[in-house]
Amino acid sequence: MPELRLVLMGTGPFAVPSFEALAAAGYAIATVVTRPERPGPGNRPPEKSPVRQWAEARQLPVIAPDSINTTEAIETVRGVQPDLLVVCDYGQILKPAALAAARLGGINLHGSLLPAYRGAAPVQWAVLCGDQETGVSVIHMTPQLDAGPVITSRRTPIAAKETAGELEARLAELGVEATLEAVAALANLAQAVPTQAAPGEAAPGEAAPAQAALGEGLRGQPQDAQAASRAPRLSKADGRIVWTRPAAELEWHVRGMQPWPGAFTEVPAGEGRRAQSTRLMITEVEATDRAVPEQVAAGTVEIEGDVLLVAAGDFYLRLERLKPAGKREMASEEWLRGRPLRAGTVLH
Structure with missing residues (x-):
């Protein structure tokens, strides 16, 4: 294996399997860069990121600059060559x-x-979009977000009941082989790049001089910008269930919002002894083929024995598992035994 000196940059758990594989493969890891630790809620001490925990367990040097793009941070990375x-x-x-701090630039597992x-x-x-297939891509990075040429990729189907959290764990493992392949390819190509070539300062949107020496064709397959779609960061508010949407889309919504921020609805005030509306987290649902009558409002509850149904925009949605405010997650039939709401209630 050609020698290659790496700087690993990551924070969350998605990076750990690939980073561990690179270390186990014998690549020289000069340092690990992660995000700074942030204070926890209240008086809780800051929590170490999964990548920091991994790096410290392997006794690797770690830096955590507030911004990787400051002159100080760049010089620190460049200093480990x-x-x-x-x-x-x-x-x-x-x-x-x-990106120009390394001789060959950077690659990203997405x-x-x-x-x-x-x-x-x-x-x-x-x-959330109901895709039946997804995968991982390793790109040679450019300053544009996730727009670099694709070095390698792997595909996998999305299971019918798979949540985003379950899928992410699978993709992290799927990314190991792709990452190793991409790094090995660049390790071989690196022999064509003079080691004395200084990374230099790249103009906006351009590769560093040593990266450019690889040639466009060697850096990966260019992406079709016209086919690009966006995946913006989610917020807590995104978890709210909009009952007017089709039942199938709401099933995707519940799966896609796990484990964070979680899908939720509001039970209106006046049910039982409640003086105000309460939040109900929904963790598992199933779309039915039972059409909602035209006169029934979206969000209307129907109870059939121990089965909890809610009217969506087209068909009824069966609620399988949920988490009431202040309580543990449970099956809907267990929750219904306490008579927390009645048929005809409209969730919002």
Whole structure:
């Protein structure tokens, strides 16, 4: 295996399997870059990111700059003389000067089949959109978000009941082989790039001098920008269930919002002893083929024995599992035993 000196950049759990594989393969890891630790809620101490925990367990040097694009951070990375930056689930966009800190620039493992779902939440959006297939891509990075040429990719079907969290764990493992393949390819190509070539300062949108020496064809397959789609970061508010949507889309919504931010609805005030509306987290549903009558409002509850149905925009949605406010997750039939609501209630 040709020698290659790596700087690994990551924060979340998606990066850990590939980083571990690179370490186990014997690549020289000069340092690990991760996001700074943030104070927890209340008086809780800051939590270490999964990547930091992994790096410290392997006794690897770790840096956590507030921004990787500052002169100080770039000089720190350049100072360890890396051949290649390997980026995954890091959380910051690298500008041209940061990419130029390594002789061969950077590669990024992304959780979609690019150019589909460029952005911070590709796995969630694949589920939210009802896709039947997704995968991972390794790109040679450019300053544009997730727009670099694709070096290699892997495909996988999305299971009918698979949540975004379950899919993300599978894609993290699927990405191991793709990452190893991409790094090995660049390790072989690196022999064509003079080691004394200084990374230099790249102009906006351009590769560093040593990266350019690889040639466009050697850096991967260019993406079709016209086919690109976005996967913006989710917020807590995105979890709200809009009952006027079709039942199939609401099933995708519940799966795509797990484990965070979670799909939720509001039970209106006046049910039982409640003086105000309460939030109900929905964790598992199934679309039925039972059409909702025209006169029934979306969000209307129907109870048939221990089966909890809610009217969506076209068909009824069966609620299988849920988590009431302040309680544990449970099957809907268990929740119904406490008579928390009656038929005809309209969730919102």
